[in-house]
Amino acid sequence: NFVLTQPHSVSESPGKTVTISCTRSTGSIGSNHVQWFQQRPGSSPTTVIHEFYQRPSGVPDRFSGSIDSSSNSASLTISGLKTEDEADYYCQSYDSNNHVIFGGGTKLTVL
Amino acid sequence: QVQLQESGPGLVRPSETLSLTCSVSGGSINGYYWSWIRQPPGKGLEWIGFMYYTGSTNYNPSLRSRPTISPDISKNHFSLRLTSVTAADTAFYYCTRYSTALHTFDYWGQGILVTVSS
Numbered sequence: 001n002f003v004l005t006q007p008h009s010v011s012e013s014p015g016k017t018v019t020i021s022c023t024r025s026t027g028s029i030g031s032n033h034v035q036w037f038q039q040r041p042g043s044s045p046t047t048v049i050h051e052f053y054q055r056p057s058g059v060p061d062r063f064s065g066s067i068d069s070s071s072n073s074a075s076l077t078i079s080g081l082k083t084e085d086e087a088d089y090y091c092q093s094y095d096s097n098n099h100v101i102f103g104g105g106t107k108l109t110v111l
Numbered sequence: 112q113v114q115l116q117e118s119g120p121g122l123v124r125p126s127e128t129l130s131l132t133c134s135v136s137g138g139s140i141n142g143y144y145w146s147w148i149r150q151p152p153g154k155g156l157e158w159i160g161f162m163y164y165t166g167s168t169n170y171n172p173s174l175r176s177r178p179t180i181s182p183d184i185s186k187n188h189f190s191l192r193l194t195s196v197t198a199a200d201t202a203f204y205y206c207t208r209y210s211t212a213l214h215t216f217d218y219w220g221q222g223i224l225v226t227v228s229s
Contacts, residue, residue, distance in 0.1 A: 100158035
């Protein structure tokens with residue numbers, strides 16, 4: 001099976017832009033949908049991106065998703081950072097048996 | 112608005128069976144996939160398994176046949192049983208709804224902490 005690797009932590013200042021990567025170890029990143037979840041401290045995760053780059057209703061357009069075949073990775077980009085964006089972010093995909101695989105999570109600090 | 116609520120014992124002894132229930136309100140379990148996901152304190156997310164409302168299932172192979180997810184249509188809830196627990200099963204357990212239209216977990220419960228300890 002494959003592994004989704006995320007940076008352990010990232011930090012950036014309010015108003016700036018940050019990108020969180022999610023690299024798939026084997027198989028093509030584009031062969032199965034990728035989702036991104038935000039988990040604020042003490043709360044359940046919520047979807048911020050589904051199907052690589054789709055935003056659920058209610059998620060601001062400051063959040064965007066993309067994939068890069070050359071690096072075999074997906075990325076979550078958050079622009080115009082706000083302190084409320086400080087959270088853990090998880091990428092998620094599927095294997096060929098529809099088993100769900102999560103990345104290890106990235107802690108975003110907005111300082 | 113769909114709401115999910117986990118319930119069950121917060122403490123389970125090693126080698127025993129963990130049993131949790133997810134009550135669904137604001138919508139029916141009919142027609143959807145449902146799932147359990149867990150998170151050890153301070154760690155990442157781990158998918159346990161899927162259940163379709165008909166009862167068909169798909170589990171995380173790393174859990175080696177220990178989990179069972181099953182529906183109770185009459186009560187509009189579904190359950191998780193995890194056998195032979197160890198301290199490594201200590202975690203927050205979340206029940207979720209899976210949307211096949213959006214390909215994501217669109218509703219989550221608040222989570223319940225289950226500790227495995229004697």
